[in-house]
Amino acid sequence: MTARMDKRFADLKAEGRPALITYMMGGDPDFQTSLGIMKALPGAGADVIELGMPFSDPMADGPAIQLAGQRALANGQTLAKTLDLAREFRKHDQDTPIVLMGYYNPIYNMGVETFLDAALDAGIDGLIVVDLPPEMDDELCIPAVAKGVNFIRLATPTTDEKRLPTVLRNTSGFVYYVSMNGITGSALPDPSLVGAAVQRIKAHTELPVCVGFGVKTADHARAIGAAADGVVVGSAIVSQVAGSLTVDGKATDHTISAVTTLVSGLATGVRSARLVAAE
Template sequence: MTRIAAKFEELKSKGQSAFVSYIMAGDPDYDTTLEVLKGLPAAGVDIIELGAPFTDPMADGSTIQLAGQRALDGGMTLNRTLEMVVEFRKNDQSTPIVLMGYYNPIYNHGVAQFLADAKAAGVDGLIVVDLPPEEDEELCIPAGAAGIDFIRLATPTTDARRLPKLLPNTSGFIYYVAVTGVTGTGSANVDTVGTEIARIKQSTDLPLVVGFGIKTPQDAKEMAAVADGAVVGSAIVSKIADGAPVADVLAFVKSLADGAHSA
């Protein structure tokens, strides 16, 4: 059983939904990110999404775009992102880590080499937002063969014709994008999201987690109540961008996790 599957089984036995947090690798610098990363499990994070910075992050709003630029300006690379996972795994062998990013750096690394390096580092899943299911042979299918979950996004525009194309090679969980647009913009509507989650669940047994537009502990609680988990990214990245001490960032993360777990 993969770490991701094991985590959802554990949470199911407790009657809880997952709390998933996102941070950008290398923002504002390597050491600070690593300190935050190491503190996330104790703050209640069940699954960590670690952003791999890229120069053209088309799915991200300004908050995460700027975080990625800060990371790149500081010398962050895909290799250093994987090194960060290696450091994290020295003290934590159970918390799933999902790399979230774009295909270009992986393509330049070489798909086979990247998957071998990611697996060796301790990466459990990938979210690569610019590879549609029509391109599954590029990375999705090889990732599955390497034992790494390939997590797909479903959106408010994923209708009954599109959904069956997303599901066949998806594993780990499905990430439901709660708002139309990029990260960090808009607010998720729990009634609309609940209806969509129920619709998608008719077609898959995979867990569904909700992200985009979740900013507060109450948001996290409401979304976790209608799904298998809630994701918060931009609100956490904003705290880091504001220069909040690591302890304050982790305290904010804990408040979000407590919200999700109380659903």
């Protein structure tokens, strides 16, 4: 399973451009629509899909992703159904890596072994679990890596030189550099500072370093993409979903196109960024 992720980054490196990593909330606003969004993402230019697992208490997320999770839960989304989304998607696409992103409790509730087996079966390539720092690696990271599921860690501006080796230990797939202290959906940071931070991390690891938090437009994607191996876009995408819904929160016939229009623009930005950071 790790192979799909490694191959994708190797291919992009050969192409000389950064990855576009798109976050979507599983089950937002409903199962079928989010499956439609997921299937449309690779065609719109997404290289990796981060699939959000909704949680009632998303402590590191801003309003856009909080609301997306609430919409999904209100429509009956569960962790099992989020895995079903991936399983359905895999019937049509065997190449695009899928990374599940969310919080630990629904996983712990399902049982770590049960979850990992189900995730592998559904074609999941990696996990980002926000509330599992390296100090908690025994919980999920080590069992996941043992089964061949990447465990992707977040590095932040508070992750100093002393702490970086701890954060990078046991991590695989790529490193997700959160470009600012704060919650998802905040303002874009200065790209030159981001570039320096990416270089600092790359001095410690061979893994691709992807950058997220604050990327909303094609220009942002180009600027950040010039300094990193990948650009993560999340809140802007779920905001497109939100903006397309009826007043009572139902999907409309332009919900999927609202997402693909944004993602196509971001993809253009990413494809025009030279991959400065990679050698």
